[in-house]
Amino acid sequence: MVVLNKIYTRTGDAGETALGDGTRVPKTSTRVVSYGTVDELNATLGLARLHAEGDLAEALSRIQNDLFDLGADLCRPDMAKDGEAGYPVLRMVSAQTDRLEGEIDAMNARLEPLRSFILPGGSALSAHLHLCRTVARRAERHTLELAAEDEVNPAAITYLNRLSDWFFVAARIANDDGRADVLWVPGANR
Template structure:
């Protein structure tokens, strides 16, 4: 349980923040950049959900993903220890990645095949989901930088981000009247 009685701590006034472990680090640390971009992705999903209309199952899926993004932020904010016992820290699970894959397949089943790249746009929900997708891709790049720096990172966290960006692409197509309102790229059309 998280209890937030005091919103400001003044620790950020000098460019520092604390990880879930209590360790003080710079706000520009790769780990902070990674979970910060995850937080931005979550905010974009919140905006997208304002436009999902009456599709309760679709909205519920996005709501569950928003909750999982908080779990992902906690995972990234808690560097894994080599001797970490299972369940000692909140971690993204492979089963969550697998659920995203199943949801991608289910959403994609009713969509027409792609004949071109898609421009972000169409319906308000689709445009917002495309924005969430691009921010998620940035979060993924930040997480890759974190891994490449040698910092301990949960392997499922990176897989989750990769699948989520794929899901958001398919979700944007789904939100575009199941592909009917997509805006297709026309290569060289303005030459």
């Protein structure tokens, strides 16, 4: 259980922060940038949820929770030491990605195949989901950068990759099952 009885601690005033295992690192470290971008994605998703209803709203709520799991995973280095923590360390698992894939398949079955690239827009929810998609891609790039220099749970990377696909398909669903998608017209303004 998390207990936050004081919001500011002053421990980060010198430009460092603590990782999940207590290690102090610069706030500019690749690991902090990675999970910080996941946090930004979660905040962006919160804006999208303001426009969602029904099944899509429930799915977005589940994804927000997954993103907290992902941040907890990314903020804890050295997976080999998980057993030494004294408590179960939260790591992403393949079932979370499997759920996304099932939802992508179900949503995609409702859509006509694309014959053009889509411009972000249409409904407010669709536009917000496209923003989520781009932030998810950035979080994935930062996490891949982290993986090039330090250990990262492969399930975390796979989840981020699939999540951006999920946002793309969900954005089409939010545009009246793709009927209100804004299509790119190459060279339209020449």
